[in-house]
Amino acid sequence: xxxxxxxxxxxxxxxxxxxxxxxxxxxxxxxxxxxxxxxxxxxxxxxxxxxxxxxxxxxxxxxxxxxxxxxxxxxxxxxxxxxxxxxxxx
Amino acid sequence: xxxxxxxxxxxxxxxxxxxxxxxxxxxxxxxxxxxxxxxxxxxxxxxxxxxxxxxxxxxxxxxxxxxxxxxxxxxxxxxxxxxxxxxxxx
Numbered sequence: 001x002x003x004x005x006x007x008x009x010x011x012x013x014x015x016x017x018x019x020x021x022x023x024x025x026x027x028x029x030x031x032x033x034x035x036x037x038x039x040x041x042x043x044x045x046x047x048x049x050x051x052x053x054x055x056x057x058x059x060x061x062x063x064x065x066x067x068x069x070x071x072x073x074x075x076x077x078x079x080x081x082x083x084x085x086x087x088x089x090x
Numbered sequence: 091x092x093x094x095x096x097x098x099x100x101x102x103x104x105x106x107x108x109x110x111x112x113x114x115x116x117x118x119x120x121x122x123x124x125x126x127x128x129x130x131x132x133x134x135x136x137x138x139x140x141x142x143x144x145x146x147x148x149x150x151x152x153x154x155x156x157x158x159x160x161x162x163x164x165x166x167x168x169x170x171x172x173x174x175x176x177x178x179x180x
Contacts, residue, residue, distance in 0.1 A: 015137025047105025
């Protein structure tokens with residue numbers, strides 16, 4: 001069976017975008033961010049914002065859509081991490 | 091100042107790829123994965139593998155390179171999470 005590259009691409013984009021949903025739910029629920037890396041979420045959130053700007057530049061709806069969702073999720077997780085680092089030292 | 095879209099794209103790719111390095115280092119060092127979501131790392135690792143296969147299909151070196159690195163990092167973090175879920179219940 002040969003799968004069209006586009007299908008693999010769509011599956012890849014869906015999985016990597018949607019994956020941040022269970023992490024955001026877990027973080028919002030438990031408010032525990034001790035094993036989350038501040039460096040990772042800082043770099044990742046800025047990176048996703050750059051992807052979003054890139055998508056707007058080249059007017060690619062798929063890139064805009066996927067990265068707008070991921071940005072909201074990653075920024076939420078980052079906010080909890082920053083809050084805990086400042087107020088709870090962890 | 092106008093920045094070329096390609097430059098924004100390269101910055102985006104570098105940041106989102108490199109961001110998993112501090113998380114992998116933190117996880118390997120502390121071996122604590124309690125606030126990491128198993129759902130996220132399962133979906134993300136499979137998603138990045140799909141990106142890698144997609145890159146190989148369309149023979150895009152940038153996609154192959156970025157996702158090969160991210161796959162190794164995400165799979166390492168996932169391994170620690172699975173180990174802790176099985177042996178340490180967390």
